Amino acid sequence: MDHWAGKVALVTGASVGIGAQITKALAKSGMKVIAIARRLEKLEELATNINRECNGKVYPMKCDVRQEEEILQVFQRAEKELGGVDVLINNAGVASPETIIEGSTETYRKILDVNVLALAICSRQLVQSVKKRKASGHIININSVAGHYAESINMPISVYCASKYAVTGMTASLRNEIVNAKLDIKVTSISPGMVKTDMVTDILSNMDKEARKSFADLPVLHDVDIADAVIYCLSMPLRVQICEVIIMPHEALATKNPRPYARS
Ligand SMILES: NC(=O)c1ccc[n+]([C@@H]2O[C@H](COP(=O)([O-])OP(=O)(O)OC[C@H]3O[C@@H](n4cnc5c(N)ncnc54)[C@H](OP(=O)(O)O)[C@@H]3O)[C@@H](O)[C@H]2O)c1
Known part of the structure; x- marks a missing residue:
């Protein structure tokens, strides 16, 4: 992390959870960190x-990311x-416990506004x-396994999976555009379970x-695990760009359950 010491990072959705x-x-x-959220x-x-x-050196700033x-x-x-922002952590994200087939358009809009x-x-x-x-820069998108394996997420979360597939696509497009523009900016997607x-x-x-019971005992990650992955990606030598990190709870893999978030 030495090359980032004293530089400026901006974290969206920093008020709680993974962003905090x-x-x-x-x-x-x-790093100097600008922390933004509504609260x-x-x-x-x-x-x-x-x-x-x-x-x-944390600088809190109120910002609703639905308002450009x-x-x-x-x-x-x-x-x-x-002086400017060097590292951007696109972390703010929302889901909603609704199905698509019976849910509201306002919920679709909210998820796509914030997540995409x-x-x-x-x-x-x-x-x-x-x-x-x-200067040099790094964009890290906090994506999700929902952005890679929608079939395995069998719970009502509206258009959340679709929004995270958009993050997967946008990460790749951003990287291509940045290479074409010959800019020194890395782009990484981190996809937690x-x-x-x-x-x-x-x-x-x-x-x-009934449904809650089937999810309640699933192994989970801790927010600090994702923060560790962010530091790992930023700590790489300048020649290394980590493109995608998928992080699952170890026990979920150890049980060899290919669909850890499916209802049994
Ligand atoms: N938890 C998981 O299982 C999981 C798994 C994979 C990926 N992720 C991703 O990780 C990221 C963080 O999620 P989390 O689990 O830490 O969620 P969380 O605890 O619910 O935190 C969400 C953060 O987003 C902010 N936010 C929401 N709407 C906003 C808006 N309109 N403007 C500005 N900030 C807004 C919230 O701040 P305010 O309410 O104060 O605005 C809060 O700081 C998300 O992108 C999520 O999709 C989470």
Whole structure:
């Protein structure tokens, strides 16, 4: 991580869960971290704790990533106050415990806005920031196994799988475009299996008792496992670009269950 010390990272969806752990890990590694989400009070609490615990430099900024103008303002502030953004962690994500066949259009829209469109807008702004400064950059998309194996996710989560397949596609397109434009920016997709966060708790709490039981005992990852993977990808020598990381709980593989998130 030495080459990133003192540089600026931006983490979307940093208020809780995986994003909060990534913010902590980046700050501990010596980066300045802009932490964005809608719940400013959670971001401020996180920043206070990290800055006190590890002498970190976390900058909380309120931003609803469904509002393009708010994203653009964050990048403008980053340029003015910190010189620009070098590393972008596209982490903000939402799911909803609804089926597609009976769910609402508003839910489809919310998931696609946050999981797909915001990722494109933030990535474009990161590329423009790095290009302007002739600097180096890295975009890490927090994808999901749902973006690779939709057949195995047999629970109601609306268009979440579709949104994560879009992340898989966009990661590849971004990498091609960046190579064509001869820019020094790496692009990585990190695809976790189930992680114990509010997102999963919310989905499970909306299931009927029977369905909940079949998922409750499944092995899960911890948010810190994903933060470790982010640091691993950023720590590679400049010549190495990690394109895709798929992370599953070890026990899920050990049981040789090819569809760990299918209802039995
Ligand atoms: N948990 C899992 O099993 C799992 C597995 C694979 C991949 N992932 C992916 O990991 C990422 C993080 O998920 P998580 O499990 O940590 O979820 P989480 O605990 O529910 O956290 C989601 C984060 O996204 C933010 N967010 C949601 N809507 C937003 C909006 N409109 N504007 C700005 N921020 C918004 C939330 O902040 P505010 O509410 O404060 O805005 C929160 O910080 C997501 O991309 C998810 O798809 C999760």
